[in-house]
Amino acid sequence: MNLKKHWYKWVAAIFLTYVVLGGLFLPLKPGITAVTPVKLESGNNISIKLNVYNAPWLRENASAVESMPKEGEFLIPAKVILVSKGIEGRWESQKIEFSANHGQVIGLFDLKMGQSKIPNDYYSVFIELSNGKYLGLPDAIFLGRSAGDTVGLSTMTSSSNANIAVEQEKFEMKFPNRVVLNESVRNLFYHVPMWFAMLALLGIAAWYALKYLRYSNLEDDIMADALIRVGILAGILGCITGATWARVTWQSWWPAADPKLNGVAIGMTMYMAYLLLRSTMNDPYQRARITSVYSVFIFPIFIALIVIMPKLSPNSLHPGSGGTVGFNKYDLDSTMRLFFYPAVIGWIALFYWIANLRLRIAQLNEKQLNK
């Protein structure tokens, strides 16, 4: 194969192999997935149960471990800590229980507020590990004062909470464990690049459409048409994969209030109308001129609908819009970047490759018609 001519095919093959393998097999960092109970009243002998995903103290072969792992040998949980944003001080567990063969940690607490003026509030739960690092779940427990808890001293410790918040994570070749997303964070490499591919293909198509309007060369029109058709394929796949992901994380196939989804629905309809418009005309020059004008016009509208409008809206569930933070700020850590950027390039190259096949078939068809 001529490397110079087919470079994007190699890019697609190599990048996507890397992204699919890495995206599936790299492990997730440990993280707390659930806390019980979620509502507490102050008092003593309170146990809080935490489920830890990919807990660092788990053994492959638990039966071979006779005793509990010792400190220094493996990372083990040392303490469970409750911290509230507005309250200085923290509750620390007196005792914890955990096992080498499952990710459950039970923290035993003496939570007495006594005469101190501690308001009822939501608390974030942290597990302090033996190396001084933390696993956390934000605002997981609501703690209220029980009716009898009004005498004596509070058992809250007065140590500062600042070091928990600024804890820096060392770079590890593992994906971050996000609340709600968990393992599905890997879909960032498969669902999101569908939209990047669609935008790239539609963008190139708009450029070819402009080129047709300038030079009236039918080749440009056929190219634009092939790119738009494969772009729509990427968009449909983006919709279905997005619905699948939304079902397990946002609990709905199609959260209708999300402006990004509504924008996409309108935008896709505009491109469906393009297909309809094109199928109504037989004269190649007339068809090329009208659909070129149409696709040059709808591309910026499409960008406005799926990129700009959701960013302006205050209530989109998608990252990077309104109230949610963008992937570049917190969500996309360095390991994610190592796979996300190659994924975007790889998927764009693959869809461009498919568009190229579509183009060559359309060219053959054109040749036969002219005979």
Next chain:
Amino acid sequence: MKTSVSEQFDANAAELLAHHNLMNAVYGVLVIIFVGILFYLVRLDRKMSRLEKNQS
């Protein structure tokens, strides 16, 4: 043993979350993409065959 309704609910929720492995969503998404692309390639293949038939 006495457990309140809300405690029971908490326990169930935790159990559900613990067993709810979102890896299936990742496999699902990958399968959808590959089936979608395959479907399109089969359509292109058919178009190509038709053209070849016309040529001969």
